[in-house]
Every structure is written in C-alpha cells, then in structure tokens.
Amino acid sequence: MTDAGEGRGPEAAQTPFDASERRAWAGRAAAYAAGFGRLCAYTVPRLLDAAGVTGGTRVLDVGTGTGTAAAAACARGARVTAVDAEPDMVRSAAAAAPGAAVQVAALPRLPFLDGAFDAAVGNFVLNHVGRPGAALAELRRVTRPGGRIALTIWSAPPAPGQALLGRAVRAAGVPRPPDIPALAPEDDFPRTEDGLAELLRTAGRLTGVRCATVSWEHRTTPEEWWRGPAAGVATIGRVVTSQGPATAERIRRHFVDLATEFTAPDGQLVLPHAALLASGRVGA
Known part of the structure; x- marks a missing residue:
C-alpha cells in the first residue's frame, strides 16, 4: 500500500473553482454553524446509514465542516478520521468531535494509504470541489475493497x-x-x-450504486437565514457582500418580501429543501 498523498498536497490539484471555494469559506466556521450548518445536518443520519457506519467502522468524513457527521459517527462507536480544507472548520470539528482524528486535507489529494478506511462519507462536499470525478476516484482509492462510499449533494433545479x-x-x-x-x-x-x-459508477467505479432524493422542511427564522449570507458564507454570501452595504441591503429587502411566502403563523420560515443521497461499494 502507498501513501498517495505524499509529496502532492492539495494545492497541486487545485482548480480556479477550488481556490474560489477556499476564499469563500476562510474563517467562516462559526457563521456557517449558526445557520446553514443546521440545514446540512439533516442528511447526516441517512448518510451514515448508507455508508454502513457502525461500531468499529474505520470511517473517513471528508469535507467535515464543523464536524456534524464526524461527531455522529463517533456516537455510533466508529473510528473516525475527518478532514477539511479550511483550518477554521478543522478547529471547530475537532471541538465538536473530540473522539475523531481531524486534520487539514482536501480532495482530490488525501494523505492516506490505499484502502485505509472501511467507509467514506461526504456531506455536500461534492458541491465544493472543482473536479468531482477526481474526488470520487480518490475516495475509492482510500476505501478498502468491499467498503462503502456515501455522498450528498444539493439537487438541481433547487x-x-x-x-x-x-x-x-x-x-x-x-x-x-x-x-x-x-x-x-x-x-x-x-x-x-x-x-x-452515473458519476459514482464511472468516476468512482462503484458497484451496487443507489441514489435517492431526500426532502425535508427546514425551520428557521428570517434573521437566522439572512445572517449567513450577510456574513459572506458560501457563494451566495460572496454575491451578497460583493458590492458593498447598500447593495446587500437592497438584496435583504427583497429577501424579506419573498420570505413571506414561507412564513408560518409563528413567524418562522418553513423552507422546503431537497438533496441527493448516493452510495455504492468499492469492488475488489
């Protein structure tokens, strides 16, 4: 077995999209956790189920963010390694999942031996990598034959x-x-x-691939839902903050108007969301 990550760090495989994502998320772990992080947590139990994560499973959580999936896998008794490209996220994940080994690393170059894990999971990580096919190939490399890979992404149209x-x-x-x-x-x-x-079958060369839509209603408040974009979180946040406070305020006013479509009698927003959950097995 070889350490395919040795001597070729994340920067070696970085695309302009990847570099943009690094800028978008730098230093924003707390702002993410306070809003969008709660949204993304919904799929975690199903993600771990699809990967077959139970007690003793050696599992890699890639793109761990603030560590929600890593913490949930630790609670199942798994042996968890978690990585993220953003150091601020890694610090938050290490605090959220003290039983996990957490470090900075990014797809499609991971510093792990071939077949090092029984399972690999990525909660919405494919939305944030510049080469999804190469990312799948790398996850396959670090997962042992017979192991499972499970991933979520946002569906389109949204x-x-x-x-x-x-x-x-x-x-x-x-x-x-x-x-x-x-x-x-x-x-x-x-x-x-x-x-x-199809991406899992071709780029990942996985067998027994399954993919289904997961739908749910996310309950939040207008203030919470606006806080992330106003802090520059994710691509939407970069758009909101790109042209100064006056433009951001103009967007906010339109957001408030449009949000009335989703406002419940108690004043909360009830936002329908849908994600795709796919999984497959690494062949021999």
Missing part, C-alpha cells in the same frame, strides 16, 4: 426553500461577480438522481 436567497439576489438585479468561477463544463455533471449515480 427546491423552493433553497432557491429563496437566489431569488432575492435576482430581484435586486445583482449579477454573479466575475471573480466567482463556475465549475468547468468538462468537470460538471447533472445534479439529478441519474446524474449523480
């Missing part, structure tokens, strides 16, 4: 609740800043059940 902030940006007439690159066409794939399943 569910109504997920689209709310983008609608506010468009209503305000704010364009996507030119310094936020899109994924290269040759690296992209359909964000559908069939599209994600």
Whole structure:
C-alpha cells in the first residue's frame, strides 16, 4: 500500500473553482454553524446509514465542516478520521468531535494509504470541489475493497426553500461577480438522481450504486437565514457582500418580501429543501 498523498498536497490539484471555494469559506466556521450548518445536518443520519457506519467502522468524513457527521459517527462507536480544507472548520470539528482524528486535507489529494478506511462519507462536499470525478476516484482509492462510499449533494433545479436567497439576489438585479468561477463544463455533471449515480459508477467505479432524493422542511427564522449570507458564507454570501452595504441591503429587502411566502403563523420560515443521497461499494 502507498501513501498517495505524499509529496502532492492539495494545492497541486487545485482548480480556479477550488481556490474560489477556499476564499469563500476562510474563517467562516462559526457563521456557517449558526445557520446553514443546521440545514446540512439533516442528511447526516441517512448518510451514515448508507455508508454502513457502525461500531468499529474505520470511517473517513471528508469535507467535515464543523464536524456534524464526524461527531455522529463517533456516537455510533466508529473510528473516525475527518478532514477539511479550511483550518477554521478543522478547529471547530475537532471541538465538536473530540473522539475523531481531524486534520487539514482536501480532495482530490488525501494523505492516506490505499484502502485505509472501511467507509467514506461526504456531506455536500461534492458541491465544493472543482473536479468531482477526481474526488470520487480518490475516495475509492482510500476505501478498502468491499467498503462503502456515501455522498450528498444539493439537487438541481433547487427546491423552493433553497432557491429563496437566489431569488432575492435576482430581484435586486445583482449579477454573479466575475471573480466567482463556475465549475468547468468538462468537470460538471447533472445534479439529478441519474446524474449523480452515473458519476459514482464511472468516476468512482462503484458497484451496487443507489441514489435517492431526500426532502425535508427546514425551520428557521428570517434573521437566522439572512445572517449567513450577510456574513459572506458560501457563494451566495460572496454575491451578497460583493458590492458593498447598500447593495446587500437592497438584496435583504427583497429577501424579506419573498420570505413571506414561507412564513408560518409563528413567524418562522418553513423552507422546503431537497438533496441527493448516493452510495455504492468499492469492488475488489
């Protein structure tokens, strides 16, 4: 077995999309955890189930963020290693999952031996890598034959609740800043059940691939839901903050107006979301 990560750190494989993602998330662990982190936590139990994570499983949580999946896997008695590209996230994950080994690392170059893990999971990590196919190939490399890989991504087109902030940006007439690159066409794939399943079969060369849509209603408040973008969290946050406070306030006003569609009698927002959950097994 070899350490395929030796001598070729994350920067060696970084695309313009990856570099943009690093800037988007730098120093924003607390802002993410206070809003979008609660949203993303919903899929974690199903993700771990799909990967077969139980007591004693050697599991890699890649793109761990603030450590929600790592902590949940530790609670199941798994032997957890967790990585993230952002040092601020790693510090938060280490505090949230003290039983896990947490370190800085990024797809598609991981510093682990071939077949080091029984399972690998990534909760929405494929939304944030510039080369999803290469990322799948790397996860396959570090997972032993017979082990399972499970991943979630946001589906496209987005569910109504997920689209709310983008609608506010468009209503305000704010364009996507030119310094936020899109994924290269040759690296992209359909964000559908069939599209994600095919990526696992081809780039990941996984067998027994399954993919299903997970739908839920995320309950939050208008203040909480706006706080993340206002702090520059994720791509939507970079768009909101890209043209100064006056533009951000214009977007916020449109957000408040549009949010009434999703406001419950108690004043909370009830936001329909949908994600894709796919899994497969590494062949011999």
